[in-house]
Amino acid sequence: MPQSAATPRLLRRVNAQAVLAFIRGTDVATGTELMARTGLTRASVIAVCEDLIRRGWIRELDTPRGDPAPATGSARKGRPARRFELNHGAGYVLGIDIGAATTTAAVADLRGTVVGRSSGSFRAADIPAEERIAVVDLACRQALAAACTDPARVLAAGAGIAAPVDRDGNVLVTQHFWGLFDVGLRLALKDLHGWTVLLENDANLAALGERWRGSGAGVDDLVVLLAGERLGAGVMESGRLLHGRAGAAGEMGYLDMVEGVGSSDGIASLARQWSAAGGGPQAGGTASARRVFEDAAAGDPAALEILDRISERMARVIASIASLINPEQVVIGGAVAESAGILLPGITSRLPRFTATPPRVTVSPLGDAIVTMGAIRHALDYVEENALELALPARR
Amino acid sequence: MPQSAATPRLLRRVNAQAVLAFIRGTDVATGTELMARTGLTRASVIAVCEDLIRRGWIRELDTPRGDPAPATGSARKGRPARRFELNHGAGYVLGIDIGAATTTAAVADLRGTVVGRSSGSFRAADIPAEERIAVVDLACRQALAAACTDPARVLAAGAGIAAPVDRDGNVLVTQHFWGLFDVGLRLALKDLHGWTVLLENDANLAALGERWRGSGAGVDDLVVLLAGERLGAGVMESGRLLHGRAGAAGEMGYLDMVEGVGSSDGIASLARQWSAAGGGPQAGGTASARRVFEDAAAGDPAALEILDRISERMARVIASIASLINPEQVVIGGAVAESAGILLPGITSRLPRFTATPPRVTVSPLGDAIVTMGAIRHALDYVEENALELALPARR
DNA sequence: AAGCTAAATATATTGCCTGAACAATTATGT
DNA sequence: ACATAATTGTTCAGGCAATATATTTAGCTT
Numbered sequence: 001m002p003q004s005a006a007t008p009r010l011l012r013r014v015n016a017q018a019v020l021a022f023i024r025g026t027d028v029a030t031g032t033e034l035m036a037r038t039g040l041t042r043a044s045v046i047a048v049c050e051d052l053i054r055r056g057w058i059r060e061l062d063t064p065r066g067d068p069a070p071a072t073g074s075a076r077k078g079r080p081a082r083r084f085e086l087n088h089g090a091g092y093v094l095g096i097d098i099g100a101a102t103t104t105a106a107v108a109d110l111r112g113t114v115v116g117r118s119s120g121s122f123r124a125a126d127i128p129a130e131e132r133i134a135v136v137d138l139a140c141r142q143a144l145a146a147a148c149t150d151p152a153r154v155l156a157a158g159a160g161i162a163a164p165v166d167r168d169g170n171v172l173v174t175q176h177f178w179g180l181f182d183v184g185l186r187l188a189l190k191d192l193h194g195w196t197v198l199l200e201n202d203a204n205l206a207a208l209g210e211r212w213r214g215s216g217a218g219v220d221d222l223v224v225l226l227a228g229e230r231l232g233a234g235v236m237e238s239g240r241l242l243h244g245r246a247g248a249a250g251e252m253g254y255l256d257m258v259e260g261v262g263s264s265d266g267i268a269s270l271a272r273q274w275s276a277a278g279g280g281p282q283a284g285g286t287a288s289a290r291r292v293f294e295d296a297a298a299g300d301p302a303a304l305e306i307l308d309r310i311s312e313r314m315a316r317v318i319a320s321i322a323s324l325i326n327p328e329q330v331v332i333g334g335a336v337a338e339s340a341g342i343l344l345p346g347i348t349s350r351l352p353r354f355t356a357t358p359p360r361v362t363v364s365p366l367g368d369a370i371v372t373m374g375a376i377r378h379a380l381d382y383v384e385e386n387a388l389e390l391a392l393p394a395r396r
Numbered sequence: 397m398p399q400s401a402a403t404p405r406l407l408r409r410v411n412a413q414a415v416l417a418f419i420r421g422t423d424v425a426t427g428t429e430l431m432a433r434t435g436l437t438r439a440s441v442i443a444v445c446e447d448l449i450r451r452g453w454i455r456e457l458d459t460p461r462g463d464p465a466p467a468t469g470s471a472r473k474g475r476p477a478r479r480f481e482l483n484h485g486a487g488y489v490l491g492i493d494i495g496a497a498t499t500t501a502a503v504a505d506l507r508g509t510v511v512g513r514s515s516g517s518f519r520a521a522d523i524p525a526e527e528r529i530a531v532v533d534l535a536c537r538q539a540l541a542a543a544c545t546d547p548a549r550v551l552a553a554g555a556g557i558a559a560p561v562d563r564d565g566n567v568l569v570t571q572h573f574w575g576l577f578d579v580g581l582r583l584a585l586k587d588l589h590g591w592t593v594l595l596e597n598d599a600n601l602a603a604l605g606e607r608w609r610g611s612g613a614g615v616d617d618l619v620v621l622l623a624g625e626r627l628g629a630g631v632m633e634s635g636r637l638l639h640g641r642a643g644a645a646g647e648m649g650y651l652d653m654v655e656g657v658g659s660s661d662g663i664a665s666l667a668r669q670w671s672a673a674g675g676g677p678q679a680g681g682t683a684s685a686r687r688v689f690e691d692a693a694a695g696d697p698a699a700l701e702i703l704d705r706i707s708e709r710m711a712r713v714i715a716s717i718a719s720l721i722n723p724e725q726v727v728i729g730g731a732v733a734e735s736a737g738i739l740l741p742g743i744t745s746r747l748p749r750f751t752a753t754p755p756r757v758t759v760s761p762l763g764d765a766i767v768t769m770g771a772i773r774h775a776l777d778y779v780e781e782n783a784l785e786l787a788l789p790a791r792r
Numbered sequence: 793a794a795g796c797t798a799a800a801t802a803t804a805t806t807g808c809c810t811g812a813a814c815a816a817t818t819a820t821g822t
Numbered sequence: 823a824c825a826t827a828a829t830t831g832t833t834c835a836g837g838c839a840a841t842a843t844a845t846t847t848a849g850c851t852t
Contacts, residue, residue: 005434005435005436006406006407006410006411006414006808006809007407007808007809007810007838008404008407008807008808008809008810008837008838008839008840009809009838009839010402010407011402011403011404011406011407011838011839011840012838012839012840014402015402015839015840018402030799031799031800032798032799038401039401040401040403040840040841041840041841041842042799042800042801043800043801043802043840043841043842044839044840044841046800046801047839047840076798076849076850077796077797077798077849077850077851078796078797078798078799078848078849078850079797079798079799079800079847079848079849080798080799080848080849081798081799081800082799082800164722167634221640221641233720235720237633237638237639237640237645238563238636238638238639240634240636242633242634242638242721243633243634243722244617244633244721244722244723244753245617245722245723245724245753245755246722246753247722248719248722248752248753249633249720249721249722250720251719251720251722251752251753252719252720253719253751253752254654254715254716254719254720254750254751256750257654257655257656257657257712257715257716257750258650258653258654258655259653259654259655260653261653316653319650319653320650320653321720322650323644323647323648323649323650324629324631324645324646324647324648324650324717324720324721325638325640325645325720326560326639326640326641326642326643326644326645326647327640327641328641354650354652354653355649355650356644356647356649357640357641357642357644357647359641402839402840403807403839403840403841404806404807404808404809404838404839404840404841405807405808405840407807407808407809408807408808411808411809426830427830427831428829428830436809436810437809437810437811438830438831438832439809439810439811439831439832439833440808440809440810442831442832443808443809472818472819472829473817473818473819473820473827473828473829474816474817474818474819474827474828474829474830475815475816475817475818475828475829475830475831476817476818476829476830477829477830477831478830478831
């Protein structure tokens with residue numbers, strides 16, 4: 001069992017990955033740019049690119065001598081550079097958000113552009129695993145149909161669930177209804193379509209998504225709080241997700257012990273509870289969380305009071321994380337993120353009272369797509385990591 | 397600025413590091429063992445070993461055909477293998493624990509065996525940085541003298557301080573008296589002796605040390621609590637130390653907000669406070685923490701009551717970490733570790749009440765050498781990482 | 793058309809690993 | 823004592839990937 005073999009072949013793999021990663025990050029790349037980025041010679045860079053073209057991952061733009069886009073400010077002199085771009089339609093990935101009541105699947109191309117999306121609901125909370133998997137499968141197939149592509153072109157699927165998932169993508173706790181769901185889902189989608197399924201915790205995927213396309217772009221020490229019904233944290237330290245021994249890193253059970261908090265209830269849940277308890281005109285009814293934010297925006301004192309209490313509570317939650325983890329930024333995400341913007345001043349101003357290292361606090365712009373976005377990034381990471389081993393499906 | 401160059405030369409470096417790391421971990425290694433470990437061919441392994449011998453890092457044991465130690469159970473047939481071992485005296489590292497009142501320096505050889513040790517005290521708490529550095533320097537030179545070696549043979553120095561240190565070894569907070577101490581220490585020891593100084597947080601080093609030679613051997617998700625006067629945590633996740641944005645990961649300020657805890661006071665501090673407040677025969681005096689543990693061992697009810705309160709409190713502390721970080725094991729370290737063993741049953745039995753993912757809890761066997769041990773490991777990590785770039789001093 | 797420039801290509805060379813053939817050294821069986 | 827098997831060491835040709843250097847190419851300028 002070779003543990004750390006380093007063979008010449010490995011070089012090509014590493015360099016090809018570096019080149020591919022750079023090309024993915026830009027619209028088009030030239031040989032010279034790649035030389036600067038990778039430190040390789042031109043000859044080597046070109047060789048890698050030829051290889052990637054042959055394998056279908058990138059393609060060369062032909063320069064029809066007409067107008068080669070004088071985008072780059074510098075005067076265009078000398079022989080024009082060959083230009084390479086990602087062959088973004090060469091394959092697709094799936095990003096799946098498997099919630100308690102609903103599943104959403106999104107299809108994205110190799111750039112990460114979402115080209116199809118579909119949702120499905122579970123009939124009940126206690127349905128058997130087979131039925132649950134069937135709903136997931138249907139959502140995936142519908143999303144693929146909406147994207148005008150087919151299952152054979154899917155290179156990997158990322159999937160997020162609201163349960164601890166360890167580093168290897170396994171669900172270890174068995175008390176949830178997720179028990180054995182991981183293996184079943186993996187096997188089913190592998191058997192049906194040949195897909196590789198990468199399971200992850202939903203909050204962790206949210207962190208991936210937020211760092212990729214949200215307000216945490218480029219932040220290496222980032223925490224994302226999924227804050228709707230129940231608080232859950234995705235923790236990224238030095239650009240890597242934390243999992244802990246059994247994938248339970250980021251669980252917030254300790255909030256039961258924190259003064260002024262007392263539970264891991266999320267923002268929507270608190271707003272509902274407190275507006276019902278406060279007894280306004282709608283007391284006794286099912287006061288929706290959205291209503292509280294609307295009332296507050298209209299100046300209702302009772303609603304404002306509730307938001308103030310929520311701000312105080314969230315400040316304590318964030319401060320406790322800030323103390324132990326010391327992130328640069330904490331992002332509030334999930335379906336409530338849009339409304340939660342109004343809480344930010346109240347949270348930020350209170351933080352210094354509770355921690356010596358207050359992070360920047362923002363709300364996610366991704367809304368309820370935050371988990372699928374992270375699942376897409378997770379799948380793309382896998383694809384890029386294994387590009388040379390994955391065979392691209394034939395061109396359509 | 398090449399970001400991810402992968403050149404042929406890199407292979408030799410990587411392979412040499414793998415071979416060196418394996419040889420360090422065993423007494424002697426044979427070519428066949430190295431082949432199995434690295435996945436390389438015999439010819440390649442031998443080439444790497446010859447290289448390492450030429451550079452002075454390892455040496456070959458001569459097999460005087462007499463009795464080649466039939467240690468390995470299997471029948472010894474065939475041509476006897478060449479055997480390589482670490483040239484452990486080829487260089488030394490320093491592990492320095494810079495406390496508030498005292499500094500300890502330890503000298504270790506390349507195996508990590510401590511061969512010299514020395515301590516020094518600071519005249520007062522508010523002495524200028526130069527004086528503090530002079531005390532550290534003196535302790536280092538004394539430790540080297542005790543080890544019968546000299547400053548020129550030191551390959552790197554690890555140093556731990558009780559302040560946040562970021563990934564790059566810089567102290568960012570300036571409110572402490574550590575302000576600018578990092579740069580000063582680095583420059584001073586570089587100028588005086590040419591040493592490379594690697595600064596780290598003391599709790600982080602404790603985690604390194606504990607995983608290396610303590611009760612956390614081989615545990616990848618490990619938390620070490622320095623629990624003497626003030627609680628501080630060193631967090632290791634997936635075998636890597638957590639730093640956070642500014643090195644403040646593992647700070648325990650949030651305990652102020654945790655019910656049943658309320659401060660980040662350590663075990664010794666609590667024992668002193670509560671035995672003084674309890675008003676026993678020695679009330680009003682300076683009741684030492686050690687005395688409380690002695691009294692409890694003798695059956696004194698008041699002392700036992702105090703230890704019970706400490707157990708409850710530590711259980712809450714550990715549970716809060718277990719929830720957010722999910723380590724496999726939590727180690728209580730520092731000078732109180734020896735006494736703290738008696739607390740373990742009380743802590744362990746209470747954990748399930750406070751967290752769904754209770755870790756194994758142990759006390760460190762390293763005593764107050766835990767930080768220097770980690771500092772040595774930190775320095776050795778650096779040396780092994782840069783072995784091919786570091787020139788070994790001439791043989792003495 | 794001549795000249796300039798940046799990029800691409802061609803050719804030779806180097807470093808590192810592999811694979812196979814061959815040599816060395818020991819234990820075992822008769 | 824001798825042959826044989828087993829294990830390791832040594833040597834050398836070959837391949838792959840990257841570098842270095844020289845040469846060619848493509849577009850623009852004058």
